[in-house]
Amino acid sequence: MQSSWRHLARETFRWQARIRPICAGRNTLFLRHSLRQASWVTNTKTTVLIPPFLTTKPLGRHLSWTAKLSKPLPESTPIPALTQQTTLEEWDESLEEYEDQDGPEPTKAQVAGAAAEAVRIAVSNGDLSEALLVLNSIYVANTRGQQLIKDYQRLILDKPVGLKELVEPLPIPFQPGTPIRLVAHSFLHGLLRYGYQAEAARVAEQFMRYGVRMHWKTLDAIFTEITKPLPPADRVDVTRLNQQLSSSNVLKWEIPRERTKHAGGTHALRLLAFARKSRQRRTRLMFKTLIALCIINGEIILASLIFGTMMRDWNAQVVELAPAKPKQVKKHPIHDRYDRVTAFPSESRMEEILGFIERALKVDDQWTEKYRASSLQALANLAVLLDRRLIPFEGVSPLIRLLTLAEALPGTVHVPDNTGKVSQVRASQYFQEVLDRLSYNLPWREYPRRATLYPPYKRNKGLTPALSLSSYNHLLRRAFLQRHSKEMGSKIFYHMTKNRFPVLRPSKETLDIYRQASIVLDDEKLWMVAARKGKRQEDAEGKLNTPERYAELMVNEKRRTDLIRKINFLVNIGRPDLVAEHLHSLIGRFAYAKTEEEEVLDQDWNVFLGPRFFVALLSALLRNGHTGNMRRVWRMAKDAEAQSWSSRNSMAWSLPIAAYSIMIDMYAKEVRKGQKAQYIGGKLVAPRVLQKPYATGWGAREYMKFILRGMLGFYKGMDLYQEAMAAIEHFPVKDERRRRKGGMFHPDHKLPIPDPAFFNSILDVVSRDPDMIARSGNQAYDESRENLTSAYMAYRQTGMLPKRTRKELLRIGNDMVKYGLPIPPALTPYFVGHGFEFETLESGLKTWQRTCRSQYRLRARINKWAAYKKISVRIGRSWRETLKVPWVIQRHGPLFGQEKYWRPRYRYNPPPLYGRALKSFRAMPQSLGETDIGDQDADAGDQETDTADQETYPDDHEAYPDDQEPCSYDHEAYPDGQETYLSDQETYPVTQETFWRPRDRYR
Template sequence: MQCAWPKFARPAVRGFARPLLNQHNRIGIHSASWPAFLRLTVPPKNPIRQLQRRYTALQTSPATSLPGTPPGPHQAGQFESPVLESAGEETYPDQIISSAEVGRTAAQAIRFSIQQDNLGAAFLIIQSWYHARHPNSPLHAQKMSFLGDPTGNLIPFGKSVTSRLPAHSLLHALIRNGEVEKASQLVQGMISMGTRVKSRSLEAALKGFENHASSSPPNNLSSLIPLKSLDSTLIRPHMSHNAHITGGALRILQAARRSGGRSTGRMYRYLIALCIINGEIILASLLFGVLLRDWQAREKAKAAAATAAATILSSEPSELPEYVAQAPAPQSQELKSMCNYISWNFSQPHVNDESSKLAFSASLQALANLANDMDEKRLSVNLEPLIVAMYNCPRTTQMVWVSQNSMPPRRVEAYTYFHDVLERLISSLPDREREQEQIRFINGPPKYNIPQPLEPVNHLTYNALLHYSLRHQRSIDSARFVLTNMLERLEDALRVRQIQAKKGMTSILDRAAKDFPSGEVEALMKEVGLTPVTLAELLNVPEGRPLNTYALSARIALLVSKGEIQTIIDALPTILPGLFPPPAPKGTPRVVAIRAANKWREDSLEKAVKLGPVVFTALLNALRKNGSTGLAESVFVYGLEAEKKSFDLDVSREKERAGTRRILVRPWCLPVHAYTTMIQAYDNERRRRSLQKPYAKGWGLTLEGTSRPGHTSDDGSDPVRRDVLARRMILETYHLMMAASQKIATRLKKLEELVQAGMKASLDGATKQKLDIKIVLGLGQGKNDFNPPEPDIWFFESLLDIF
């Protein structure tokens, strides 16, 4: 028999065989070019007209023409849509075309309509399909009413034509165009009509909601319905401007759960991020609690099935909903983003306007929800951000709602409740084996006390509890308990991070040493067998690992409190080698020596960038207390150079993969404390007006790092009085600090412009490498890495003492 497929292959696949080139917005990611030997030379036809032609062939083909089938639109004269004209197009009435091909052509027609800004034509295709499936259903017609009235006569699709691909094409087109409400309604309609929606499509929809909210975030927090009392708004305060966006995203998740679909971790992550952008932090915490409970039920079912299999018990397996059986595991990223937002709200200045009160009250309630999850041992992620947010809660008498052991909610004082939870956590540090053995004997019936899937506490959580014990509870006994429990488990759970954990512990102990009587913290360290970490050990970091800047600054602060500042000065050539160039050989011309010193200073600048603002501030404070004003000036100017260097793209070049250079830029800036420290150092010089040394010597650098003429040289020029130069330098530091914020904003703007432009050329311009640039503010080791300097009370008090 003669093979007949070649003559039908070209008309059957024309128009959709060649994939469309996706336009990626991400930097450095481009789709591969279509192979030359597969490129079609025929110009593309109108996909909407192809849809009509293929539908006509489908209706006239013997494979689909069954007894009782209504006549096609070409027979009944019903196909008269103004957007589906076929004038000038050839037809193939003898072709055998499948329903899947009609669906693919419909999807391409939708894409074409979107490219032509003709949403009506795209909506008409979806309306036609749903009308073909449910011609006389008022409920389904109501669900599709958001598409509007048809722009033409409906296409009489057959029930065998699938709408999955066309509906997904329209969904992604609506997301790209920012039509988030229609996208949400389309997803709900697809699910209610039985169309299976991919998890990736739901993720893309929720990500589109997040991007849309980020482009126009609301400014003020207010309740949707005006309530009589402020206490009532603790239930659900949120942004009224973007409430429809959050509502649409929640309806997508709800529809997916009801239909038995799989809710992925990205869906919860995008939804929680959307709630944070809109200021609905209470809703974000409740969503995280839903995720925890679903995963907890999933793990309980797995444990019960394993127990039944081990004991050879014949029992019916527990039937869980599909969304619970496939519940994703909670991640630390969601908890950290919520806690960061809560901590940011707590750090804002307290004002009496309604928006600030609502934001503060909402943060308290959300933190209470998360603390309740931790108190009931549901959390299996890194607890450090939650513990930090709890002990940073300002003292307040406001009340929050909590519910324990599935009992009715009750109102408690927020501040007291947070510290009670932390004390309970310290007194019974989580341990998997102990919890599973004892949990059925405490706090009520066994059904409320199932074995919790709790991971071992990591060293970050231990460090947070140690900090809370020393700095907030001021309890050596509590700190001893935390340290003992931590060191016993270092060889087991923390073997890989043993060195980092010990450095974190010693830095916390160093910072807390000044708050206790002399020698008490040192005795505690000796009791638990913890040896102090020296400056040399902190600076000796293996290649590829970040420097623990907070541990280094804590050790510097401890040496200052002990009066061992000379140890810090002796270590300066190791900490900042750029300030101490090697001596030039004898007989080297002065110009050559200066050029070599400048090159040494520039080459060592990248190491200074890795120190960050915390180490520079600690060094300035130590040098000020030692009276080394000239050396402090050198460190300060070098810190400003390192700050500027941190905004360059070539500082944090990470790796190169598949012709794409991936760059991570971590800009930082010196805080206002660094400027205040320099002002205090100059003020100390101003007060030092002795008769023996009335003139300045060895300090008074310019921003370029050069000495000021007339007071530091020995060429016989007129000297400058110490108090006069100190006042001049104080004023220059003041003006420098006031202009710093604007400079940092300008640098950030230029850096973002480079990222948005795409950086299609390489840094040196010699190659055509693609770049993938990511900007992360600060070094990632604390909240003070990126704080643009703004005058605070200590800054102005230092100026008032002088002038």
């Protein structure tokens, strides 16, 4: 026994000298001398060694709990000082003469302080056996034989097998009643400080199991250390775990021992379970770190169950500690906090869970597809808590909004009934029933203080207080705009303004909901209700509830959120044209006549509007087809974005990735329009050639660039894609630099992060093969894998590329792989032989399997082309009459052509019979014969039939030399068997178009 304490004393001296060498003379003998001057107290069962202390208070500069001695040592017995020049052997010899002297008897707190310091030193040196010896010895002295920590092999995994025999048989004889809490916490903090996180979690579990009270800060420190998330590469699939938890009852669920794929999360769950069982204090940080870890790992059902447990514990504590009558509550809120055993379940925890659920349910991509069912089940768990009135706060508007959106989603969920039995029901039907019950039976009264142990009101029929104003607004919007129920909406509005205590005044958003309902339900009375409750009484006189009247409200609107709400509503009801009519009043600098002062004010206004406004405005213009206005608004948005970062006092913001996706969608529509022709009177009519080859005016003469609309859209789309990729790399650096300097940010600021919707938009621009025709229906997984395998095997056998691929498509594929997104299945053959491994492409096929988003794919190739011959067309399963199609003879070039190339432009409005046939063939100097396209267009009815938005796939043409001359052709149907070629001098003013072709004509 003496050897162990002597070792600890030496280590104590070395530790003190290493930290504070100047105090080495004072802090030398606090353990060693106490053992030399030990006094023995004999009890009936054990003999305890009581180590006395000295008056020098050696840990006074390091430990605040060192108590003063009640009896100082005599001055006639000086204690030999130990300096840095004194060796330990000399010091041991000098202490021999003081062994027989009587010293002051230390208190139990002093003994615990010395033991805690010894434990801390032992852990810092990695000698956990010595620390466990001191800790177990104190516990043995208090419990008379029982040890605190028994399973040493499980606790210390890196120690030898003989550790149990080393520390278990001979405990140090401490005095009974020595405080163990200080020693235990010193041991836990030492484990955390020196990297023993798992061991600290297991020791804390043992402490709580044997009744040692844990301080809440120590538990917070343990939870923070053991719940650090793993890097994305080390995370595992949690689909099976979510399936196992899907049938759990959120009202009776108990924390299991091991229900997470994260090792630290498993320890945290067990600690939380032992803390609940032993009634230890559970703090908000414990639940916050555990729920955040579950969300990061994708264990969303487990996160919802933990939140439900947190809510049930709080409600049980309220019922237990609340007095019988509410009037007896006279505590101050600060004193109320110390009575809590568990934390208040705030809205922040619920919003974190709802944020993950919304991303999984709202975005259709391959990453969120596997979390869709689990997210729907987690939302159902929260809906159960709302339906049973167990949510103890009024801010449930995010939950109501998400439940409203999820009413249209397919799927099933497991919910408990009134008897406690879990049954499987349709998710949409259950969410609708929950919101209907809430709308017809709203809570009546709010609590006088939030997050307090206040007894619930019986009239509320639960623990949920009266709802907030935003919650009422979401219920009103659902009743009027989604359910189209005037009765439900009027009841909610009457409860908010008449029955609730205290009553709520309708906000501008509430009145705006009534105006929107007046337009959707075609009821002028609802508009008059909004006019009476609002400030402007003249709105109710002599006007109709039309979308034009509603659009006029945007002219003088100064609130950013109200502008965004009005724009989105007009887009949703199918009237984006009204947004374009008032564009000059919505955005600054759009009018041409502006003074310098007005331009400065307009630019400041554009900065104030923020990125969400520009996204909503661009979306409205895209729906209406205003390409020119979209480009102008885009440049203004980029100018406002640059100005917001110019000053430190300005509210900086950046355009989100959705803005870039909308602009690329606009250019994708231009690409689809590039090769359209018009079928009028049996002729393929081309527009007239412009008489003036250049523009005249105030500026200098500039010759026209003869480039087709589709190619211009392609180049502009690629330029915008490069701008987006530059912003993705540039703005995070600026954001971090500005945050370090304490700069301000706009409330709608969001960094541009590439998502699947962004890559789908750019793929719609570059993945259009001129030799392809449209196909309906999704490719099966087996078909996609077969195409990839055949292309890869052909490349390995012949060394030739199976597909000729655009360099832009290869660049986008590299970017998708860089950001962790798989390449769509139908595009994978085009990446064979370009540096992409077969495993990478095949993994993309597996990831895209069973996705609900329509997959982007290239079209099926046709290896034969049409000439001036008869073409027998098969639509579906039946053959129709032949159609003579005179197509312009062009030289066949590469699949996607050169970097710059010209294409003839046709416009046609074909009848339904030949809508797909005319744009599916190319002219070549050989007859096609009978071509069966029934397999490709068998399901053509599933695709869009609108002529304005119908997809066309441009033909491919190689760039022609500059010395080629233009010629003209008559686009007219020829008689059977007759081929007529016009001379270069013949022109037709109405039905001609200038294009480039080789000098030699085809005969």
